[in-house]
Amino acid sequence: MDYEKLIEQRQSLRSFERKEVPAAALADLQTYFAKTERILPELGLELHCAAGSGTGLEGIAGYGGNAFSAPLYLLLLSEEKEGWLENAGFVGEQLFLKLIELGLSACWLTLTDGAATKRALGIEGDKKAAALFAVGYGKAERAETRLDIDTPANVKVDTRAGHIAPKISEQALFYEERFGQESEFIEDQFDPFLDKALYAASLAPSFLNRQNYRYLQSGRTLYLLDAADAKTCEEDRCLSLGATMANFWLVYSKYNANAYRWELGGTAEPEMQLPADYSIAAQLRLF
Structure with missing residues (x-):
């Protein structure tokens, strides 16, 4: 899979055609799921x-309880232990990119009530609902249609060509x-592999495009920093952390065959000099 290309192509579409997803595509997705990389294998x-x-699903999943009437829903279930949601976000982002490769569209949905979501979808078992996607053949959205973003005053947000939702710039991330x-990203002085991976990380999805996390390189280690956000619940925040880690690692490991794991x-x-509200969510040895 060309992850760099797929990451640039990704859009969260919320309006779907009345067309079934072929069984062959679902079989392909399940085969890919079995091979996905994991933070906690x-x-x-x-x-x-x-x-x-x-x-x-109305009222128990989605943005404000809106499940967007999709022809298909994917539910990722997980055993529960520390880091389970970050791991689910890491895997879920890979599934999202595979859906794009299969010609499908999707959007992450907030799980307001995981147990009720399982019941609504007719799914049994002891594992907990970790991530939910609405999936189908998406209807194109107008470029000017996007979610409102209420960011902290010190966050710089750039609108990238070809993306409906603005994302934080790589320099601010x-x-x-x-x-x-901030880094100057000077050509021939900045690690080009790290540059490509950080760009991919900057395009990762997050709840309402908040992107409150930051990356910091200190010595030989890259740190993912996280701070609580009043408008994002802990579950969505952890999934977002997993998604940005996935984008980074999928691209970084492409260029560095000996890449370390998160x-x-x-x-x-x-x-x-971390602010009091920031802590280290994860770290990765660069060299």
Whole structure:
């Protein structure tokens, strides 16, 4: 799969044609799911496909309870332990990109009530609902139609050509050595592989496009920093962290065959000068 191309193509479409998703596409998706990369490979995951209009999901899943009436819903179930939602976001983003390759459209849906969502979709089992997608053949949306973004005052947001939803710029996303110190990305001086991976990470989805996380390189390690957001619940925030980690790693590992894996958690050093509300969500050894 050409992940760089798919990441640039991704859009979260919320209006779908009345057309069934072929069984062959679902079989292909399940085969791919079994091979997806994981942050926590020891966790048991299941992918369930459920046809339906979404009427049973109204009020328990989606943006403000709106499930967007899709012909198909994908529900990712997981064992629950520390980091399970970040792991689900990491896998879910890979599934999203595979759907694009299959010519399908999708959008992440907030799980307001995971247990009720399982019941509405007729899914049983002990694993918890971790991530939900509305899937189908999307209707094109007008370029000027986008979600309102209420960002903190110090967050720079750029509108990228070809993307309906604005994303944070790569320069504002990444710091060197200490929090707030932006990189100049000077050609021939900045790691080109890291540059490509950070660009992919900047295009990752997040709830209402908040993108409150930041990346910071200190020495040989890249840190993913996270801060609580009053408008984003913990579940959506953790899924978003997993999604941006996936985009970064899928591209970085393409150019670096010996790329290290993400590790969740970590302790900040004083010289990083992290604000009180930020902590280390994950870290990755670069070299």
